[in-house]
Amino acid sequence: MISESKFQMWRGTIALAQVDNHVSKEEKLWLDQHLKKIPFTKEQREILQNDFEKGIKLDDIFLNSLEPRERGMLVSFANTIFKRDGLAPEEEIVLSQLTGQIMGDLKVEELTSEVERMEEESHEEENIFKRLVTIITSLI
Known part of the structure; x- marks a missing residue:
C-alpha cells in the first residue's frame, strides 16, 4: 500500500497524460511500465483504471495535499509525459501553470x-x- 500523497500523484500523472485529449502509445506504455511496479491496493487500482477510462482533470487532484517530493515528481513526470509525443500547446500551458503552482511554496x-x-x-x-x-x- 502506498501513501495517499503518492496515490494522488499517480492520479495526477494520469490526468497529465490526458491533457491534450489524446493518450499516445508512448504515454500509455510509460504509464503502464511505472504503474505496474507500484503496490496499489485493489481499490486504488480500480480508481486509477476508472480515471484512465473515464478521464480525470488535473483540477480534480488536490495538488496542495501532495508532499513536496511527490509535487516535484509530478512536475518531472509532466516533462517526461508531455515530451513523449511532442509538446502540444495546451501541454505547454499546463506545464507552466503546474510548475508555478507546485513549485510556488516549495x-x-x-x-x-x-x-x-x-x-x-x-x-x-x-x-x-x-x-x-x-x-x-x-x-x-
Missing part, C-alpha cells in the same frame, strides 16, 4: 542543496567504485 534552495548533496555523495561513491575496479584490475 523551498527551492533547500531542495537544490539536497539534490547537490546527493549528487556529491553519488560522485564520491562512483569514485570509490572506480578506484576499486582499478585496484582489482591491477591485481589480475
